[in-house]
Amino acid sequence: GQNIDQPTEMTATEGAIVQINCTYQTSGFNGLFWYQQHAGEAPTFLSYNVLDGLEEKGRFSSFLSRSKGYSYLLLKELQMKDSASYLCAAMDSNYQLIWGAGTKLIIKP
Amino acid sequence: ETGVTQTPRHLVMGMTNKKSLKCEQHLGHNAMYWYKQSAKKPLELMFVYNFKEQTENNSVPSRFSPECPNSSHLFLHLHTLQPEDSALYLCASSQAASGGPYTDTQYFGPGTRLTVL
Numbered sequence: 001g002q003n004i005d006q007p008t009e010m011t012a013t014e015g016a017i018v019q020i021n022c023t024y025q026t027s028g029f030n031g032l033f034w035y036q037q038h039a040g041e042a043p044t045f046l047s048y049n050v051l052d053g054l055e056e057k058g059r060f061s062s063f064l065s066r067s068k069g070y071s072y073l074l075l076k077e078l079q080m081k082d083s084a085s086y087l088c089a090a091m092d093s094n095y096q097l098i099w100g101a102g103t104k105l106i107i108k109p
Numbered sequence: 110e111t112g113v114t115q116t117p118r119h120l121v122m123g124m125t126n127k128k129s130l131k132c133e134q135h136l137g138h139n140a141m142y143w144y145k146q147s148a149k150k151p152l153e154l155m156f157v158y159n160f161k162e163q164t165e166n167n168s169v170p171s172r173f174s175p176e177c178p179n180s181s182h183l184f185l186h187l188h189t190l191q192p193e194d195s196a197l198y199l200c201a202s203s204q205a206a207s208g209g210p211y212t213d214t215q216y217f218g219p220g221t222r223l224t225v226l
Contacts, residue, residue: 035217040222041220042113042217042218045216087152096165097152097215098151101150101151102149102151
């Protein structure tokens, strides 16, 4: 079956760095997405990786290893507003998104 | 307005009520989606419309009935729901290719928080 695994909850300190991991198993692969979702709000697109390697976008970076079925989202210089859930989703061979349950990130001062 | 909008933002209904959720996208996309989001669970894809045609119905109970009158508007009609249907209902849109499964990044609305009493 198709499956996405990511930690349920993580805690980090303001100003620090945190890495949120995601492993996936899908029928075929057409890329991996990360979304941010603040409580009560829409998921917003953060990143898309389809090739191996690290993509940097400001304070946020996303990494993909297709051979390992693994991705991570790296958040640097954490700010209180980064407290949110982070959703990992892999796109299968039919371009359907397979979603993880999300990682709730708590930032402490 | 820009992006994807949804109304109402909150809805409380009894099990015998009939209500509708509305979604409108202002992105010029041609594919629209309904998702159900329950606490600590992955997003569940309910329905997909490409070019106004329904292409996915993931074993959703008939008490949920989608309608897509044009590529900018999507409705979810609700009838005789159960308490376990209480959840956040999210609408999304994307740009899809005609005649094939390819689709670009999905953009989401803020959702309707539904409570069934």
